[in-house]
Amino acid sequence: MSDTIEIKSAPKQHVSKTGLVLELLSRTDGATIEQIVEATGWLAHSTRAALTGLRKKGHFITSEKREGAGRVYRVEVV
Numbered sequence: 001m002s003d004t005i006e007i008k009s010a011p012k013q014h015v016s017k018t019g020l021v022l023e024l025l026s027r028t029d030g031a032t033i034e035q036i037v038e039a040t041g042w043l044a045h046s047t048r049a050a051l052t053g054l055r056k057k058g059h060f061i062t063s064e065k066r067e068g069a070g071r072v073y074r075v076e077v078v
Helices: 017-026 033-040 044-056
Strands: 060-066 070-076
Touching: 017 033, 017 044, 017 070, 033 044, 033 070, 044 060
Parallel strands: none
Antiparallel strands: 060 070
16 A cells, blocks of 8 residues: 555636636736637627627726727726
8 A cells, every 4th residue: 555645636617718808808908809819719790799798797898999909908897
């Protein structure tokens, strides 16, 4: 018999794509549609629909147009 103890790591939690979008939007710099598309694999129109869905769920999402970066979206904590 061995005196070693096998320690198993906790299973990794599954992060949904919507959760991933919220993480991106929570960054200080926010995220562009292109960044969200790259992270999720969604098409641009699906990404915009997801932003609308998050708004309907009560998230306060702002957007601003930045020079050289296009439109940047952020979720604001109210």
